[in-house]
Amino acid sequence: MKGTFLSSLGGAYRNAILVVAGISLLTIFTSPAMAADIHFGVRCQDSFQNTWAPTIDVETGCSDFISQIQSSWPVDFYFNLHGAAAAFTSGNANETCNACGGVDSVDFFFMSTHGTIANNNANYAGYAMWDDNSIAWTPSMRLGDSGKQVKALATFSCDTLKSGDGLLPSRWGSAFAGGVKIVVGGHDLLWTGSDQSAMQNFASNLENSMSIGSSWLNAVYYANNSNNPAVANTGANASDCWNRQGVNMGQIMSESPLRDSKVGYYCWTNWGSGPQ
Amino acid sequence: MTIRNRSFVTSAVLMAGAMLPGIAARAQDLPKTKAHQQFSVTQGFSQSTLPVLQRSGALDPNVVSSALLEKLRPGSAYQSTKAGARLRITSDQFSLEVAGDGTAAEYQDLAVAAQAHSLGQPLSAEMPAAELEQKGRAFIASNLASQIVLAAEEELVAVRTDYRTEGGQELATGAITQAVVANRIVFGRTLNGVPVVGNGSKVILTFTNDGSLESFRYDWPAYQTADTRTATQTVVNASEILSRLQKVVSARNGVAAPTSGVIVPSSQSAVFPLELTSNTQLQALDCGYFDGGSWARQTQSIQPGCTYLALSQDTNGTRTGYAGAVPAGAQFALDSAWRETQILGEK
Numbered sequence: 094m095k096g097t098f099l100s101s102l103g104g105a106y107r108n109a110i111l112v113v114a115g116i117s118l119l120t121i122f123t124s125p126a127m128a129a130d131i132h133f134g135v136r137c138q139d140s141f142q143n144t145w146a147p148t149i150d151v152e153t154g155c156s157d158f159i160s161q162i163q164s165s166w167p168v169d170f171y172f173n174l175h176g177a178a179a180a181f182t183s184g185n186a187n188e189t190c191n192a193c194g195g196v197d198s199v200d201f202f203f204m205s206t207h208g209t210i211a212n213n214n215a216n217y218a219g220y221a222m223w224d225d226n227s228i229a230w231t232p233s234m235r236l237g238d239s240g241k242q243v244k245a246l247a248t249f250s251c252d253t254l255k256s257g258d259g260l261l262p263s264r265w266g267s268a269f270a271g272g273v274k275i276v277v278g279g280h281d282l283l284w285t286g287s288d289q290s291a292m293q294n295f296a297s298n299l300e301n302s303m304s305i306g307s308s309w310l311n312a313v314y315y316a317n318n319s320n321n322p323a324v325a326n327t328g329a330n331a332s333d334c335w336n337r338q339g340v341n342m343g344q345i346m347s348e349s350p351l352r353d354s355k356v357g358y359y360c361w362t363n364w365g366s367g368p369q
Numbered sequence: 370m371t372i373r374n375r376s377f378v379t380s381a382v383l384m385a386g387a388m389l390p391g392i393a394a395r396a397q398d399l400p401k402t403k404a405h406q407q408f409s410v411t412q413g414f415s416q417s418t419l420p421v422l423q424r425s426g427a428l429d430p431n432v433v434s435s436a437l438l439e440k441l442r443p444g445s446a447y448q449s450t451k452a453g454a455r456l457r458i459t460s461d462q463f464s465l466e467v468a469g470d471g472t473a474a475e476y477q478d479l480a481v482a483a484q485a486h487s488l489g490q491p492l493s494a495e496m497p498a499a500e501l502e503q504k505g506r507a508f509i510a511s512n513l514a515s516q517i518v519l520a521a522e523e524e525l526v527a528v529r530t531d532y533r534t535e536g537g538q539e540l541a542t543g544a545i546t547q548a549v550v551a552n553r554i555v556f557g558r559t560l561n562g563v564p565v566v567g568n569g570s571k572v573i574l575t576f577t578n579d580g581s582l583e584s585f586r587y588d589w590p591a592y593q594t595a596d597t598r599t600a601t602q603t604v605v606n607a608s609e610i611l612s613r614l615q616k617v618v619s620a621r622n623g624v625a626a627p628t629s630g631v632i633v634p635s636s637q638s639a640v641f642p643l644e645l646t647s648n649t650q651l652q653a654l655d656c657g658y659f660d661g662g663s664w665a666r667q668t669q670s671i672q673p674g675c676t677y678l679a680l681s682q683d684t685n686g687t688r689t690g691y692a693g694a695v696p697a698g699a700q701f702a703l704d705s706a707w708r709e710t711q712i713l714g715e716k
Contacts, residue, residue, distance in 0.1 A: 210686075364531060
């Protein structure tokens with residue numbers, strides 16, 4: 094059993110990572126029923142420095158996700174996104190640092206914040222950090238080949254898995270080259286605040302042995318029928334890619350990662366309207 | 370948002386992208402739904418008063434699951450566990466989850482879902498709305514008649530269609546393939562012609578391209594009139610609904626509400642998107658009885674309300690979607706599970 098009192102982080106980290114107020118995350122354990130010890134990390138952000146990005150209400154959903162998932166698997170941390178870009182940057186020490194909320198310091202990383210496609214280069218997808226105009230861009234990521242080697246990334250964020258323009262492999266090439274096995278998010282708008290049970294349902298579906306992709310697609314769609322959830326992954330070829338998209342929590346740890354030139358195919362599945 | 374570190378650019382570009390050809394298989398609200406949305410934003414409600422309702426008809430989840438499995442999976446072996454208040458049924462062929470009050474359930478046929486990819490069709494071959502509605506009604510009549518019960522003056526109405534699409538890209542050639550692999554119909558309910566809006570009173574069915582049912586989800590309580598003290602509410606007009614919506618969006622995105630109100634569109638054609646503030650547009654508005662559903666934090670009562678979709682876009686192009694429901698009663702009740710009632714305060 095491993096427990097982390099977030100508020101007791103060392104001073105070096107205190108300025109960079111602030112604990113999300115009002116959340117106590119004390120109990121971390123693994124159910125005997127769950128074979129693999131899959132470690133989760135969660136980072137979410139409602140409001141932004143100098144209101145550089147609009148306020149959203151996503152942290153309740155993050156708490157709901159944690160309250161459900163921690164009955165089956167350990168949640169190492171729940172942090173906000175203050176000073177967090179480094180935690181997503183390939184080669185930065187924070188990337189693999191569990192106490193820093195690094196993406197490659199856990200097996201399954203869950204995040205909720207604004208998502209976007211860069212308005213001056215469509216090959217960039219990005220996630221808004223709290224800091225004024227700070228964005229974690231996908232081309233600076235290499236997910237899954239260092240530290241604990243993150244296997245799954247789930248982000249309740251708009252647009253980052255946009256596929257209708259044919260540029261998803263370009264935007265995500267660097268990130269997937271690290272071997273991350275599956276990414277779920279939005280290919281268009283994800284509406285906030287409509288039904289805060291969505292993330293609890295996502296967690297429940299994961300526990301229910303539903304594939305990670307279907308868990309996300311169903312939970313997010315059912316929360317609001319106007320949502321546009323998406324799942325994306327890689328394969329050596331088309332057949333391999335579609336097989337891998339069916340991975341569930343019981344398989345995610347043992348599935349072999351594909352890195353760099355081993356990636357021959359990208360595949361994605363969407364519900365919803367497509368580009369507006 | 371703008372990239373500032375140009376050094377990332379060259380390493381990011383793996384291949385040139387191109388807009389994919391125009392595609393079908395787009396989600397859409399059905400014509401009656403669109404017409405109701407237009408009416409909501411121009412008129413609000415047809416009625417001047419509406420009764421306040423309560424969800425009722427709670428059932429033992431074990432009874433509900435037994436009834437469903439008798440229809441869907443007679444004789445199948447399965448495991449049953451409790452997940453909080455929910456009842457979870459699993460096997461290697463299907464999964465079923467029933468809400469704690471027994472009024473909602475979610476089912477997935479894992480074997481059918483596993484076949485969906487192999488049955489993919491060109492995007493233009495999506496299942497037409499009329500066929501989806503017919504299949505959906507037939508499935509409900511055959512398999513869910515004990516759960517989807519209509520009282521007098523209630524109707525089951527088709528609301529929208531959606532399609533699950535797949536895409537793939539071969540890196541060596543850049544060739545992209547796309548397919549529609551599942552077809553979805555959403556049904557709702559009207560009470561004396563007034564729709565229930567929100568996630569309550571919904572039946573959502575998904576079919577693969579060979580017509581097999583892949584999954585369904587329903588949230589279908591019975592409704593009864595609330596106690597006499599709060600039995601009816603006078604509903605506000607479209608102008609007040611839009612004014613409330615401005616305040617709510619302002620409170621949610623942290624930007625001060627404009628001093629000028631929204632002008633109610635005079636025409637019922639093409640009113641969306643409607644400018645709410647300088648950077649926020651109303652994309653949809655549906656007025657009726659608001660029921661957030663059994664899976665969400667349940668409201669204490671079912672009051673008149675209007676669900677909305679409001680889209681903000683900042684100067685960097687970042688988009689933010691706000692969804693929710695504003696209360697529509699002139700004197701509405703505060704509800705801790707309905708955030709907009711708290712934003713607007715007791716009326």
